[in-house]
Amino acid sequence: MTNAPPWRVRLNPALEGLDVYDVPPATAPARMHANESPEPWSAAAMRDVAAAIESVELNRYPDTSGRALRAILGERHGVDPSRIVLGNGSDEIIFLLLTALLQPGHRPRVVIPTPTFVMYAHSARVLGFDVTGVPLRDDFELDGDAMRPALEDATICFLARPNNPTSSLWDAALIQSLIAEFPDTIFVIDEAYGAYAPGTSLYAPDGPSNQVHMATLSKVGLAALRIGYCVAHPTLALALNKCRHPYNISATTLAIAQTLLTSHARELEAHLERNLRRRDQLVEILRALDDVEVFPAHGNLALCRFTPPARATPLARSLAGRGVLVKDVSDIPGLEGCLRISLGLEGELRALREALADEPARDRS
Template sequence: MPPSDWFSPLLRPELAGLTAYAPAPIPSGSVRLDANESPWALPPEARASLSAALARVELHRYPDVRATALREAIASAEGVHPDSLVLGCGSDEVIGLLLNALAAPRPGAEHAAVLFPTPTFVMYRQTALSLGMRPHGVALDEAFDLALDPLREQLRLHRPNVVFLASPNNPTGTLFSRDRLESVLSETGDTLVVLDEAYAAFSGVRYGDLCERFPHAARLQTLSKVGLAALRVGWAILPTALAAAVEKVRQPYNLNALSQAAAVHCLTELRPEVDAAVQRVVAERARVEALLLAMDGLEVTPSAANFWWIAVPDSAARVSAAMRDRGVVVRSFHAHGGALTRRLRITVGTPSENDRMLEALRASL
């Protein structure tokens, strides 16, 4: 019999530095403000309408491999050609599709490189490593904006295949300065620059005009932050020739029929309800941000997303644990070290959830 770890020599060496995504169990009855989900479910009438649409899905048939109706709904909403879209199971899968397709090393390089600011969405790094690419992070400046000189230096050193720029950025909640985004785009003609708009609904800022001006720019979008996280629907808006190439690495039927039907219904018939929920988050963000700013000892970064990025006086690990004991779960970034040892990310909840969060935070400082 072979040893129990017979497969170890066959694993990618990069996997040794990765851990599987396994969030800690959430105590029953807790207020969950750690995952940047919408706090509001669809209203009863909208849920009934959605149920009727889902009842028409033929579960004995494979899904539409092209997700034609969904593709057309997104294209209409964004003013783009349907063939410019690559759809996936959340933006996580789309990130993987992009990197898988664009993984050829540059001439003279052993591995393809991927570049992004830090801190930012962890899946850029995680996916690059899992595909044998080399991820390179560039620290944001003190205002959590793009630091252009270090970024230029890393672009020169590594000549990345792909640059990811999330704006608003997760976890900082900040919009990158438009002139700095344009500078990056002006200096990266043979690199795909992905403008991740996962949180754009909460900022009102989108980058379709930049993609029209710069043919190597792309946009990444998702339904997960606007109240439809369970659907796992995301997409990239790409130059059509690149989209056709990326489609070659997409698995058939990667987006199930129920998610396709629900996404179409929510982007069309239920769009007013989805947009209304976003505006409720924006209003609640402003109300609570003013109260956070009034708390002694906190540093609160103005947010353009659906969460707050705050620094506590001492240890984020201690404060988040104390809040958890009080029934409120938030995200601590202490494990990242350095200046992030004091940082918490707190998702905007309902008014009652946010009031409970404020009470727990005050008691935990």
């Protein structure tokens, strides 16, 4: 076991510097660490889900490309479903986009503002891309002056809007001008959290050909399903489909998503409305604390910075000890002293409020 197997030299050297993205299963009473929608589906919706699963022919392959779900999404977005590509989460879409842009003999380059969603850089490195990170400004807004030189000759740029983990909503006009100024760079506008910033989407069915709209069902109550998608120019959609494994979305997943997005669309909307109110409550809880800066929250998460910065990690540990899970992001450059806290149900928010209320006394002791 101690000797490295001889084939180890064949492994992709980029993997040496990468970690496995792994989150242990959590059963804590207050789970506010994973940017999910906190609300479970109603009993009526779950009964329809059970019926939908019952009708799945487990002995048959699913549709190769999820036609029925793409038709639902195509209608929602006002585009021909052939421009929609489904992924096993938008994580798979990220991988497909990068794969489709690989060119032998040419080292491709991805540009990402930092900090942002970790899988852009991770997948890019796996596939041999150079990664140019452009730090966000102190207010977590996009830095146009720094983005422009970085984008010269870049292959692809991922812009999460709203962004994770900062919850900031970057300037629309700046993004639109970057897309126009760099027509041979693909810009992926990742609106994973778009439902939490109503009316701000940059999606347009007839937008520039180098603009890709990426979205996911994970943040609107369907994280378990693993369905992400993009709307792309037909030429790019075709390229992605050539890279995509057939049958990448299971028949059970498709059946559940189709049922909930059609028969229970109103319930989904109601979850979102309640979640937006929960976000106000979360921000209010955090703002009530001393020595905490709460940044404007546009996603289903709030980012806050504690003073002194060394307070963040022990606080996250102490909250976890009381069954309240939050994400400690304080080791990410630019996020010193920061915790990222996702929405919770009323009981979870109460548990957070109570746990935080006990904290200062502990700190002083």
